[in-house]
Amino acid sequence: MFIDQANIEVKAGDGGHGCIAFRREAHVPHGGPAGGDGGDGGSVIVQADSQLNTLLDFKFKKHYKAQRGEDGRGKDQYGKNGESCILHVPVGTIITNNDTDLLIADLDTPHMHYVLAQGGIGGRGNIHFKRPYDRAPRQATQGTEGEFFCVRFTLKLIAQVGLLGFPNVGKSTFLSQISNSQTKVADYPFTTIAPSLGVVALPDDRDLVVVDIPGIIEGAALGMGLGHRFLQHVERTKVLLHLIEASDFTGPDRNPVADLKILNKELKQYNPSLINKPQLVVLNKIDLPQTQALQDSIRRELAEQNIPLFTMSAATGVGVRNVLEALYHLVQTTETSES
Numbered sequence: 001m002f003i004d005q006a007n008i009e010v011k012a013g014d015g016g017h018g019c020i021a022f023r024r025e026a027h028v029p030h031g032g033p034a035g036g037d038g039g040d041g042g043s044v045i046v047q048a049d050s051q052l053n054t055l056l057d058f059k060f061k062k063h064y065k066a067q068r069g070e071d072g073r074g075k076d077q078y079g080k081n082g083e084s085c086i087l088h089v090p091v092g093t094i095i096t097n098n099d100t101d102l103l104i105a106d107l108d109t110p111h112m113h114y115v116l117a118q119g120g121i122g123g124r125g126n127i128h129f130k131r132p133y134d135r136a137p138r139q140a141t142q143g144t145e146g147e148f149f150c151v152r153f154t155l156k157l158i159a160q161v162g163l164l165g166f167p168n169v170g171k172s173t174f175l176s177q178i179s180n181s182q183t184k185v186a187d188y189p190f191t192t193i194a195p196s197l198g199v200v201a202l203p204d205d206r207d208l209v210v211v212d213i214p215g216i217i218e219g220a221a222l223g224m225g226l227g228h229r230f231l232q233h234v235e236r237t238k239v240l241l242h243l244i245e246a247s248d249f250t251g252p253d254r255n256p257v258a259d260l261k262i263l264n265k266e267l268k269q270y271n272p273s274l275i276n277k278p279q280l281v282v283l284n285k286i287d288l289p290q291t292q293a294l295q296d297s298i299r300r301e302l303a304e305q306n307i308p309l310f311t312m313s314a315a316t317g318v319g320v321r322n323v324l325e326a327l328y329h330l331v332q333t334t335e336t337s338e339s
């Protein structure tokens with residue numbers, strides 16, 4: 001199950017208390033203070049893991065607690081530090097403070113980690129309080145409390161290319177043909193119900209990371225279809241691959257040029273800055289005769305808006321290499337942008 005938001009509570013371990021103790025050994029004349037320090041509490045640490053794709057675990061378990069530091073003991077014994085608690089999250093997880101709504105951290109690179117709640121510091125035992133005027137101090141300090149936070153994890157997948165298009169235009173077919181993605185393909189709308197990432201290997205050791213999201217339809221901003229919230233997963237991409245199609249699936253009320261306009265309107269309603277992302281517009285399913293018949297008129301119409309048109313068949317592979325090279329070029333020439 002794909003989950004891209006979760007609220008959790010984290011509590012770092014408290015520091016152990018310092019100990020008050022004295023040496024009481026037979027035949028040792030001047031027994032002094034012998035209370036050791038408390039151990040530090042464990043911290044709650046969040047770590048980005050590129051093997052993960054969902055925040056599902058955090059939907060079921062909401063409370064995370066690191067271990068408390070041990071109290072100090074007599075005979076100069078220090079308490080053990082508490083163990084930290086490490087939360088593994090997908091790369092692209094953003095942490096926000098749930099009480100203040102302020103951004104805490106953005107784990108946007110693999111292995112990146114962040115100490116979300118700092119463990120408390122162990123208290124000092126009475127061995128530290130011996131003074132010339134007080135050789136038997138009855139003084140020690142308590143461990144400090146570990147931090148506590150209510151936070152929100154939001155996952156915004158990190159890919160260079162976002163796939164955009166109406167349901168059934170062939171987004172998943174394209175991604176499964178060109179990458180290791182196992183995303184499902186079928187001839188009904190909304191086959192894809194969760195985003196997925198695919199890594200595309202290009203010649204000369206180049207690669208592209210592409211994210212497939214569920215199809216978007218007119219009125220998505222108002223909740224039609226699966227709504228438009230999945231667009232959050234194209235927010236961090238550098239470019240968008242906007243797929244259109246002209247086959248029978250399009251139906252009598254739709255045409256590819258109008259589709260393009262409708263989806264761009266939805267994009268703008270979701271987040272106005274998304275419309276500034278460079279787009280590569282591709283007419284898919286060029287293997288079908290009805291698509292071939294329409295391609296020239298579509299190309300002309302788009303040329304009037306200064307939009308170049310690429311064509312391909314995700315199913316047969318015709319034109320796909322060309323599209324990938326154009327995409328790679330667009331990614332390379334686009335400055336990193338974040339919406």
Ligand SMILES: Nc1nc2c(ncn2[C@@H]2O[C@H](COP(=O)(O)OP(=O)(O)OP(=O)(O)O)[C@@H](O)[C@H]2O)c(=O)[nH]1
Nearest residue numbers: 167168170171172173186187190191192215314315
């Ligand atoms: N003839 C032909 N059919 C294609 C091509 N690409 C995809 N299809 C078919 O179109 C249908 C929809 O393909 P999907 O890849 O599931 O489409 P999608 O855009 O991911 O759809 P959603 O996940 O529902 O948004 C499937 O039946 C595919 O086999 C193509 O290049 N040519």
Ligand SMILES: [Mg+2]
Nearest residue numbers: 171172191192
């Ligand atoms: Mg799909």
